[in-house]
Amino acid sequence: MNPAMRYLVIVGDASEAAFVYTGGLAQLFYRSVLALFASPLKRGRSLERAIHQAKLGGVGAVPIISLIAFFIGVILALQGAYELRTLGAMQLVASLVAISVTRELGPLITAIVVIGRSGSAFAAEIATMRVTEELDALETMALNPVTFLVAPKFLAMALMLPCLVIWADLMGVLGGSFFGVLGANFTFASYMTATRDALVLRDVMTGLVKSIVFGLVITAVGCQEGFSTGPGAEEVGKSTTRAVVISIFVVVVVDLVFTALFYATQGAA
């Protein structure tokens, strides 16, 4: 086989693997949706579990997301001011922060924190259950692991991510206002007015739409990595790491695709 052919084979194999992987994620999602529309008894129990997951993965993430988003807001304002000052356009700091946080950084930072907290936990939980035969035990009790474990997680994440993103948006803007008030001659009220004038509903909405998809991706990758773990404790660790790395990558890809779509449908960035 000549070198060019060999590269072609490598690319082909990798593409196939990527398609198979994405197919697996989609199948997990599809089976979870079916499970959520199953019998009312099961749906009720799934809801209970989803609320439990939402508390763990959503409410528990509020403090750290608040802190990170606030700092990101301050950093954005500082970085923006550095350039805007030379143009004598310091009043634009508020809109710079507002638009970058709501459209991009709020959802992205939230997704990355949630990957670190929940995506990894999903992978570790399911992988451990595979190793300790708990998944087999569920199956022998006629409980489908997807219905029991995955469907509630999808539901919880699809609901919690947008909520967390709204919160992160607010904290980011507050971070920006911290700099605005101390370093850019804004009052808190004038900063907030400037922020409100800079934003249109679409800015926030695109961020929220993306965040729902991020939530689904994080759940799907975390659970898939958990299910496909090998025997032994070190495999659990490997699955967890893979879940985090792959989730971050897929979230960025999804972000790119959606941002491009929003750009194409609106015409303006």
Added chain:
Amino acid sequence: MTDAPAISARALRVQFGEREVLHGVDLDIYRGETVVILGGSGSGKSTLLRTMVGLEKPHSGEVRIGGVDLATASEREMDSVRRRIGLAFQGGALIGSLTVGENISLPLLEHTGLNPSTIDVMVRIKLEQVGLSGFEHYMPSQLSGGMKKRAAFARALSMDPEILFFDEPSAGLDPIMAAGIDNLILNLKEAYSMTMVVVTHELASAFLIADRIVVLDRGSIVAVGPAKELRESTHPRVRQFLDRVPDSDSDDEVDHLRLFTEGA
């Protein structure tokens, strides 16, 4: 014992990748009897158990539980079979995020419309049966190995199954605890006349609890019979196992030849 077997395996072959683990197993287990599957490490006894409960798919041949062929059964049929069986795993396999009580009530909550107070009572009864009264609020990680096994028994019993499977019920336990587990199985046998399939390599416990013993060696059944009959067996591998004689190289060769001629 009645006419139709509760479990029947015919020419059952299971393989992992290229390696065949079970080489054509034929076995009937009748209602109400306790069958012990005895075999050394790597004999395929755990695989046989996992195949009988539908966790492994046969490569060829069939396993039937109550007439349903597990290899071709639909998800729905499989579920109805699973609701009629209970399996106590070797390490317990209790769901780590749920308390002992929640583990036992899980199948009841999911599969029956019983109200919570009834389920509570049932959980307490099951725990009492396995000698774990008062432990419903403990997490599995707070229990010792033997207690985990007992809790797993209670969970396997929770749906009042027709067939109960045990995977190595006394492995890794001290002799007193192991005797306690044997007693528990004997009590269940007396109280419910359930069909029970026990996989083990503990000789003493096998002879104590079994109606019939199946000796599995390197993926094939080498002897089946009542405990008493088996004790007097002259089959070389059975004798070796019962007399605890280590493998010698020449034995290995003979047995391999036998596997080729009989097992293939």
